[in-house]
Structure formats: structure tokens, C-alpha cells
Amino acid sequence: MPRELDSLVQLQLALKEADTARRQLADLPDSMREVHEQHRTAVETMRRLEEQIESDEHERRIAEAAAGDASLKLGQYQDQINRVTTQREYGALLKEIDAVKAKVGGHEEEALAVIERIEGARRELEQVRGEFTSLDQRYREQLELWEQERPSVVSRLEDVERDISRLRALIPNHLLRQFELLFQRLDGDALSTVAKMQAVARGPVVWHCSVCNYRVRPQVIVEIKTNGALVQCERCHRFLRVEDQT
Numbered sequence: 001m002p003r004e005l006d007s008l009v010q011l012q013l014a015l016k017e018a019d020t021a022r023r024q025l026a027d028l029p030d031s032m033r034e035v036h037e038q039h040r041t042a043v044e045t046m047r048r049l050e051e052q053i054e055s056d057e058h059e060r061r062i063a064e065a066a067a068g069d070a071s072l073k074l075g076q077y078q079d080q081i082n083r084v085t086t087q088r089e090y091g092a093l094l095k096e097i098d099a100v101k102a103k104v105g106g107h108e109e110e111a112l113a114v115i116e117r118i119e120g121a122r123r124e125l126e127q128v129r130g131e132f133t134s135l136d137q138r139y140r141e142q143l144e145l146w147e148q149e150r151p152s153v154v155s156r157l158e159d160v161e162r163d164i165s166r167l168r169a170l171i172p173n174h175l176l177r178q179f180e181l182l183f184q185r186l187d188g189d190a191l192s193t194v195a196k197m198q199a200v201a202r203g204p205v206v207w208h209c210s211v212c213n214y215r216v217r218p219q220v221i222v223e224i225k226t227n228g229a230l231v232q233c234e235r236c237h238r239f240l241r242v243e244d245q246t
């Protein structure tokens, strides 16, 4: 394979490797993503449940206090029954008693519903906490492993960065600029391998860009193979490569 095209191929590989290493160092390695996500979700769930229980406890106290107040009022009304003198007063008092009884019942029901909700949340919290212990341990173990692995990723990145500088120096400036623009625009995929197609045995051979399928003229294949010509696909503009066995 010709030197410049060969250098581009190596440069693309090195740029991708450096990119992966930098992402790992800035964040977490892919192998840790799942356990990290589970850990984060569990921590969030526990916090949400704790907050819910706290606000429900507050609501329960309010409902119980309101039921208590209404009960007190009910007691006072019931004491007054012996003291009323007229039928009208008696009727009015009974009405008040009915209303306050309904209030007591309403607040007690509210408190009961909140208590049920609290119990449900406590059960859920207990379950998440139970599972969290082993998850947390696994997470810490993996973090520790990653801390041990990190220095080797750093030194590998340094090697790759040296390779990148070396390869850049081998490539003419205008070509390098063109390649790097393409590399950025096409998300790290500035090269395409030419694919060969033969519809029928001994039929005509047709070449095309393996990424966008655009036809590549046979003359271009010869130029790439023999002179190492740098040719871009006419449709997707990727630099075309021809595999040695093609």
C-alpha cells in the first residue's frame, strides 16, 4: 500500500484510539457504565423514597391532628346536648354533631391512606437498600480496578499521541487538513474500502464505495493499486482504499 494512503489509514486508527482513551479518562470505561448507572439509579430511588416518606409523615401528622381537633369538638358538642333547652337548639346541635363526626371520619381515613402509602414506601426502600449493599460493593470494586487500570490508559494515550504526531509529519499539509476536516465531519470515518461486485460469474466486475455504494471507475482502482493515488469517493468524499486481496 502506498505511503500516504497507508499513513492516513494508520492516522485514522490512532485518532480513534486516542479519542476512546480520552473519553475513558474523562468519564468512565464502557465496562463500568452499566454498574455505574445501576448505582446511580439505586441512590436516586432511595433518596426519592426517603423524601416521600418524610413528606408523607408530615401529611399523616397533619391529618391526625385535624382528626384530634375534630374529636375534641365532637366531645364538646356532645356535652352541650344535656344543656340545650329548645327543640330548635337541639336540632341545630345534632346537625353540628353530624358534620363534625363526618370530619373526624374524613381525617381518619386520610391518615390511614397516608399510613398505607408510608408502609409501601418503607417496604420498597428496604428492598432497594437490601439489593444496594452488594451493588455498592461491586461498584466500589470496579472503581478500584479502574483506578489501577487508569495509568496504563494514560501511558497508552501518550504513545498514541506520539504516533499521531509522527504520522501527521508524514502527510503533506493540504492533504492532512482535508483528511482532518473529513474525519471531523464524518465522525471519525474518513476512509472507505472499495468493494467488488460481480453479478454473474465471468460477468463484468463493478466497483463501488462500500460506505455510500457510489460506483468507482476501474481506472481509479488501478491508480490506487499501482500508484497509491489518493482518490476521494465522488459522492461521500471519503478517501478510497483497496484491500490487498481485492
Ligand SMILES: [Zn+2]
Pocket: 192, 209, 210, 211, 212, 213, 214, 233, 234, 235, 236, 237, 238
Ligand atoms: Zn462513498
